[in-house]
Amino acid sequence: MDTFLPSFIEKLVIQYQGDKCTLLNMLWDIQKHFDYVSEEAVAHLARNLNISQIDLQDTLTFYHFFHTRPAGKVKIYLDTSVTAVHQGQAQVQAAFEKELGIVLGEVSKDYDIGLYATPCIGLSDQGPACLINFLPFTQMTAKRAVFIARQLKKGISPQKLLGCLGRKSKKRLRQGQEVTNLIQRKDFLLNDRVAGAGLKKAMQKTPEDIINNIKISGLRGRGGAGFPTWKKWELCRNTESDTHYVICNADEGEPGTFKDRLLLTKHAPMLFEGMAITGRAIGAQEGIIYLRAEYQYLLPRLSRALTIFHKKYLFRIRIQIGAGAYVCGEETALLESLEGKRGEPRIRPPFPVESGYKGRPTVINNVETFCTVTRIMEKGPKKFCDKGTEQSSGTRLFSLSGDILKPGIYEWPFGITISQILTEVRARDALALQIGGPSGTLISAHEKERKICFEDLATGGAITVFSKKRDLLQIIQKHMEFFVNESCGCCSPCRAGNVMLLEFVQMLKDRKAHARNLKNVLQWCRIITQTSRCGLGQTSSNPILTALKSFPELFHNFLIPDPKDGVWNFDLKMATGKYDQIFEKNEHGI
């Protein structure tokens, strides 16, 4: 194989015209052929691209899905998000481990199968789920895991196992499909659409009119931060440049979110139209969709839809696959990743609207934002802003999962209250709700009058309901672990700070935390929030801060009070133990 490697890489570099921006694609191709990216591969690729090996490794090792050691022909990625854990991920993991004779993170040498953990893969409504060679397997049980593992050991390809529930059970999943997109409620965005109508109407308008229409609609970005869409577009349009870019952020990585999956699966043309409308508004001819690696299985379907779109319209769109990094959902990190570098956030300003992809003015919006734009153009902005609240107009999609009888995707107008949500999703014994994933807000189910909107509870679209049998501290711990793993390590407050927050939660769980530790942690939370470079660090303290607000007893009941005299019970005997040990045998310590 090694003799094959140099020529393979040479061809690869020619195929991508030596463009360093396509580094992620080259690495994916190498990994697909050789199962992992070896040191030799790095050496050859670096030589062919005329960059240093260290620069290449810098990018390579940043992404979770790139393996630098033999990782198995078949790679199983288990969803280890907190929702999956509640759905029984542990049993599935144990079954895989037992059947393959390895533990999580290892490769079975006998069968060339690797088993890995990965945070949320966008299937929380039908978990526990896993990706096998990036094909989705949902509703896993221990039994199914055993069945799948045995088939894989026999050398049967994962493709053939899709939809199979077990050996004896002839029954297959609904229509033999693993992923079902359960739409529980439709409204403005998902109601019957006339294909092409939005874009057609936009083409008859001037760019200024389009921006004005979006301004009237009051549309705010659906990614979570809620920046007014029209303002972003106008700023980008006003920046002079030879080229402008439209980029779609399809890196839906916030644990518990899966509504973009629905749009990408069922409504891709709506997304393409939205991007083309944006292109007309800002004067761009080119668009890029940055698709998270976990959604690779959607690529064939998306490409087919794109081919049809390209036959009708001039606006060019290409799809770039990520490689597993939550931080790449941050717009400037996404740009870095698109340029084939580590997904580390840039320092802002300049903002992407001034200097984005390849230094050109760029608009980056979420999948749902583009789709909403298409509908606003089709139906007119008035119909959109009739719904919602004053500062959060319209409707939006929500991904509902957790301890509820009706999980799936709901389209609700902004301003919906917690009590309405709990009734509609048929929550069982609800204790708490996580609004907007780990970086969002944890609230008590008693806060029934609170509203989902930018004025009160802002969200990127995920709502997870936890019942009374769940351990909130475990949830907070899982969320902090997530941030520790996903911090890109670029700035210290986020890299080191989150580790300290996680240690505190672990101490609290073990009933070892003192009152002073909480005080200390709150100070760190402030530092991390205020001094981190990007949104990840600025929101990573939220699991602790919001839980402290909604469930203060969770913390205060378990804290050990501090000694009044200010002298902590320091274990001096333990601290000098090592020193005493040295001189136990020999007084000279030799």
Added chain:
Amino acid sequence: MPPKRVIGTISLAGCFGCHMSILDIDLKFLELIELVEFNRSPLTDIKTFTKHCDIGIIEGGCCNDENVHTLISFRKNCDILVSLGECAIMGGLPALRNKIDLYDCLKEAYLNVPSSVPGNQMIPHHPDLPKILDRIYPCHEIVKIDHFIPGCPPCDEIIWKSLTNLITGKSETIPYPFLKYD
């Protein structure tokens, strides 16, 4: 005239640099001694507390058991404790050894050094000598610390401003350039 405030200072596992920085306030010392008197401190050479202090200033972290006892006695004898400088706050330079096993560290320092005399090698060890701790502990892990003054060493301006704030009870902000070290 209000009674003078009493101050105690000590250098634990530090390099005395922070104390030198206190001396850097220079002529302002004349103003300072109008407001305060020093009790236990290397500046007065008073070895044990002779009265209760209002403010205790700690330089350095804890590297041996004597440091721990001294720190605890400062906590018991002072109303307000201040960690002065990097070593007291984070362990500082001595904390570089925190990742090294204690025996390996002592071996390197006393047995494997070129200056050790063959046949007469030993790690100093005597009941009168303090016992070395397994790692360096910052002061706030051992006792409650009320205030932290960062810097290596903190410059005289910060020390002066912090001290006068503490003595007069005012809270004057310290300009950012004084706290920026890179």
